[in-house]
Amino acid sequence: MKNLSRLTLVVGILLLWVFKSYVALSQTAKETVVADIEKKRFAALVSKDFTYLNEVLGEDLVYCHSSGLMDTKATFVQSIKDGKLTYNEMTPEELKVRIYDKTAIITGICSAKVISNGQPLNTRFRFTDVYIKRKEGWQMVSWQSLRLPEK
Secondary structure (H helix, E strand, O other): OHHHHHHHHHHHHHHHHHHHHHHHHHHHHHHHHHHHHHHHHHHHHHHOOHHHHHHHEEEEEEEEOOOOOEEOHHHHHHHHHOOOEEEEEEEEEEEEEEEEOOEEEEEEEEEEEEEEOOEEEEEEEEEEEEEEEEOOEEEEEEEEEEEOOOO
């Protein structure tokens, strides 16, 4: 009887460990999905993939540039279409995704080569953005960035 109790305890502990591992892996999978969406968004800025940007940017987007200027989805996308803002390169150096139910918060560092109103800007910035899981999929609703000092 004593051996049966020990066996039951060991099996119970193993089942808890397996369940905990499964939950941790599924969370990592969600984080990976959102990180991939963010990387694809960076690529879409460079390639001017307006179809993808229209899908991934929420209609209620608040986009705060590292200069302090603010855009909505409409004004942000239009500034790229008009050539006022050209992304030549967007390279994520760090990307950390945290998921809270249907909200994902991404923090990271990115290097960028941008032309803003005719002025070249080669910089690195720290950013935070927020995605919400909607019926359309994950959509970015907030972006805020801060230029980092040169190395």
